[in-house]
Amino acid sequence: MKILAINGSPRGINGNTEVLLEQFLIGCEEAGAEKETIYLNRKHINHCSGCFSCWTKTPGKCIHKDDMEDLLLKVSMADIIVYATPLYYFTVTGLMKDFMDRTLPLFKGEILKCDDNKYGHPSRNKKQSPTKTVLISNCGFPGKYNFSGLLETFNVMTNGNLSGSILFGQGGALGNVRQDANLKELFKPYFSALRSAGKEIVTSGYISNETQLILDTNIIDSETYIKNANKNWHN
Numbered sequence: 001m002k003i004l005a006i007n008g009s010p011r012g013i014n015g016n017t018e019v020l021l022e023q024f025l026i027g028c029e030e031a032g033a034e035k036e037t038i039y040l041n042r043k044h045i046n047h048c049s050g051c052f053s054c055w056t057k058t059p060g061k062c063i064h065k066d067d068m069e070d071l072l073l074k075v076s077m078a079d080i081i082v083y084a085t086p087l088y089y090f091t092v093t094g095l096m097k098d099f100m101d102r103t104l105p106l107f108k109g110e111i112l113k114c115d116d117n118k119y120g121h122p123s124r125n126k127k128q129s130p131t132k133t134v135l136i137s138n139c140g141f142p143g144k145y146n147f148s149g150l151l152e153t154f155n156v157m158t159n160g161n162l163s164g165s166i167l168f169g170q171g172g173a174l175g176n177v178r179q180d181a182n183l184k185e186l187f188k189p190y191f192s193a194l195r196s197a198g199k200e201i202v203t204s205g206y207i208s209n210e211t212q213l214i215l216d217t218n219i220i221d222s223e224t225y226i227k228n229a230n231k232n233w234h235n
Contacts, residue, residue, distance in 0.1 A: 001032070001033045001034065001079045001080065001202060002033070002034050002035075002036075002077060002078050002079050002080070003025070003028050003033050003034065003035040003036070003078065003079065003080045003081075003082060003202075004035075004036055004038065004074050004075060004077075004078035004080070004081050004082070005021055005025060005035060005036070005037040005038065005081075005082040005084060006037075006038050006040065006081065006082065006083055006084065006096070006099060007021060007037055007038065007039045007040065007041075007084045007085075008040050008083070008084065008085035008086075008092060008093045008095045008096030008099065009040075009041065009084070009085065009086050009093065009095075010041050010093060010095060011041070012039040012040075012041040012042065013039060015086065016086065016138050016171045016172075016174035016175055017084050017085060017086050017136065017137070017138055018084075019174045019177060019178070020084070020136050020138060020166060020168060020174070020194060021037070021082065021084040021136055023191045023194035023195055023198075024082070024134075024136060024166065024194045024195070024197055024198040025037070025082075025198060026195050026198065027194065027195035027196060027197060027198025027199040027200075027202075028080075028198040028199070028201065028202050029198075030195065030198070030199055031198065031199040031202035031203050032202065033079075033080070033202045036074070038071060038074070040095040040096065040098075040099055041095060043066075043067040043068075043071070044066045044067050045066055045067055045068050045071075045095075045098050045099060045102060046064040046066050046068075046098075046102075047098055047101070048098070048101035048102050048104060049063065049064070051063060052104075052109065054104055054105035055104070055105075055107075055108065055109035056109070059105075059108075060105050060106075060124055061105060062102065062104075062105050064102075068099070068102045071099070072102075072103065072105060072106060075103060075106065075131075076106060076124075076125050078131055079131060079132065080131065080132045080133075080134060080163070080201060080202070081131055081132070081133055081134070082133075082134045082135075082136060083096065083100075083133065083134070083135050083136070083154070084136040084137070085136075085137055086137065086138055086139065086171065087137050087138065087139035087146060087147060087150060087171075090146060090148075090149045090150065091149055091150050091153065092150065092153075100157075105124075106123060106124050106125060107121040107122065107123055107124060108121055108122045108123075108124060109121065110122055114159055115159075118159055118160075120159060132163040132201070132205060133154065133157070133158045133161070133162055133163055134162075134163055134164040134165070134166075134201060135150070135151070135154045135162060135164070135165045135166070135167075136165075136166045137150060137165075137166070137167050137168070138167075138168040138169070138170075138171030138174060139168075139169060139171050140170075140171050140172045140229060141169055142169045142170055142218055142222040142225055142226065143169050143218075143222070144167055144169060144216070146169065147167040147169070150167075151165060151167065163201060163205060163206055163207075164197060164201055164206060164207040166194065166197060166207075166215050167216075168215075169218070170218060170219055170220055170225050172225070172228075172229045172232070173187075173219065173220060173225070186219060186220070187219060189214060190214065190215070190219055193211050193214035193215050194215070196208075196211045197211050197212075197215060
């Protein structure tokens with residue numbers, strides 16, 4: 001099983017998103033999956049021009065000759081795609097949005113009616129098993145409300161078949177977790193749950209309720225987190 005992880009953080013391997021993604025992928029590997037991580041901050045990806053040449057003049061081929069050519073091939077071969085992005089203004093980062101826009105050549109222009117009166121474009125991918133999608137995100141605000149727009153985007157994008165969502169609302173603490181022994185100890189159960197989630201996605205295709213419950217629980221008391229987060233802006 002091939003897993004393609006897309007890290008859309010401008011900080012790439014040094015960002016808070018990577019802390020979550022790293023643990024999840026460890027679990028995937030432990031379950032026997034083959035994984036590759038793409039760091040979009042290292043790639044040259046032009047904005048989509050909206051010309052639809054990839055549907056009309058050169059089906060399946062974009063007019064832009066950049067790093068996306070190679071990435072489209074990787075996407076089409078993946079069994080699981082992990083979209084890992086910090087929350088930027090209640091949605092994905094600009095880097096991730098450009099990547100998502102530029103996957104247009106993988107689809108055809110015809111509109112198909114799906115179940116429950118939903119509509120979508122048919123994929124050029126001829127794989128018998130559809131690619132599974134996992135969303136991993138973090139932000140600096142406690143609670144899940146701030147992720148509602150992001151989550152809806154991926155639910156619509158996957159036609160309601162999002163395989164897993166890991167939404168961490170105390171991302172400000174992730175920057176110090178590798179250096180701070182107390183934080184590292186505090187995060188142990190959560191990191192264990194992240195690895196379990198990776199294993200479960202590979203073996204079962206979804207995250208168990210038990211694991212999801214841990215992933216949805218705040219690590220730090222909200223009032224304590226807010227107090228310390230606000231204090232940092234004045235240092």
